[in-house]
Amino acid sequence: MRENTPIIGIIMGSDSDLPTMKSAIAICETFGVSWEVAIVSAHRTPEKMVEYSKTAHFRGIKVIIAGAGGAAHLPGMVASLTPLPVIGVPVATKHLQGVDSLYSIVQMPKGIPVATVGIGNGENAGLLAVQILAVNDPDLLKKVQEYRQNLTQIVQEKQTKLEDIGYQKYLEQL
Incomplete structure (x- = not known):
């Protein structure tokens, strides 16, 4: 959404x-929340990551969602550089299915928190960001x-349908 100044930054490695x-x-x-999206690699574009993290709040960003796989350093490094809340999204990887990413993101040192959602759960990251913003926005x-x-x-509605048609027909429709 580019019409308004973005208030959620969505970045990925x-x-x-x-x-x-x-x-x-x-x-x-x-x-209806304005957002921006960018590729910001902690390893391949570290200067861009530093610049993004340090300037996001000056540009109007209120929450950063950072997705990363493998070593998954992006959410934690961004959190160490910005005063904004950061939500980490562990991305499923080929060899370890995202468990490596999850562990990397949740094991932050004291003083540098990163809220973390489940592996591959960008939807919950978006919802958490919206809920954070909703604290000061009644609408x-x-x-x-x-x-x-x-x-x-x-x-x-699903429960009513299950009761009406029975579990076997319900399963057939899944």
């Missing part, structure tokens, strides 16, 4: 992380509450 991070972008769009808070109510409704 490589373009191969974009399939994971696209759901964070989709959540921003669902809630956004209302949208979050409506989103949650919709989730409840979806589950209730």
